[in-house]
Amino acid sequence: MKTLDTKAVVWRRLLLWGAGGVNLIILLLLFGLWRTGDRAFNFASNLFKISPVELKTENPIPIMERIKNIQELSTTVQTMETIVPTSASRKLGDLSLATTKLLYIARGEIRAGVDLSELTDADIKVTAKSIEIDLPAAKILDSKIDINHSRVYDYDRGFLNLGPDVAPQLQTLAQRQTLTQMVDAACNEGILQQANIKAEEAIVQLLSISKTQEVKVKIKKPNACGFEGEKKIK
Secondary structure, three states: OHHHHHHHHHHHHHHHHHHHHHHHHHHHHHHHHHHHOHHHHHHHHHHOOOOOOOOOOOOOOOHHHHHHOOOEEEEEEEEEEEEEEEEEEEEEOOEEEEEEEEEEEEEEEEEEEEEHHHOOHHHEEEOOOEEEEEEOOOEEEEEEEOHHHOEEEEEEOOHHHOOOOOHHHHHHHHHHHHHHHHHHHHHHOOHHHHHHHHHHHHHHHHHOOOOOOEEEEEEOOOOOOOOOOOOEEO
8 A cells, every 4th residue: 555655646646747747838938929019019910911012113114115125137249159250451542452341240248128227216106905116118228249168260361361460359340240240130020028027026025025915016117228328359
């Protein structure tokens, strides 16, 4: 019986010690909360607080600036090769004494597209549902001779080489004639019409940044086909 009483006393003490330990832990937690004060309360409040939806907008890039950063929209390039005959005669009055002939094979490049620097603010209309832009007509932007892939095929000063020795002058003349002929040939093959179509497609792709706005592009019909800038020989 004494043994049972002793065990009961031990268990009773253990239970009291355990209850005391739990109470001590609770007191420590309460003391910590009291010491932290408002910080703990604010932390608990913010933990379950639903923040309002924050709306942000990115810095918009003006459409005009986006387009003009391109400056020129080169959409069509044609590379051509042609044979150009040239000649020069040594004369006595109206009588031709000897003739020099030069046959030149030239390769050139014609580039067509739209000059976007010609756009004005009035050419662009933006609404919530659409972006409308009026493009200037396509034109020849550049024409040049690639001298690395061009050559003199034949140079003949005639009987006893009596013709004038003017190979450099005839070669330069051939290159100039080549550029003119190539521009005319490219125009006849519809290079500007092709450039118009591709320019429209390129601008639609460039400005299609929103699924809610439809991009509509109008482009003027090309007028006279020609190149008014400086012709290049490279």
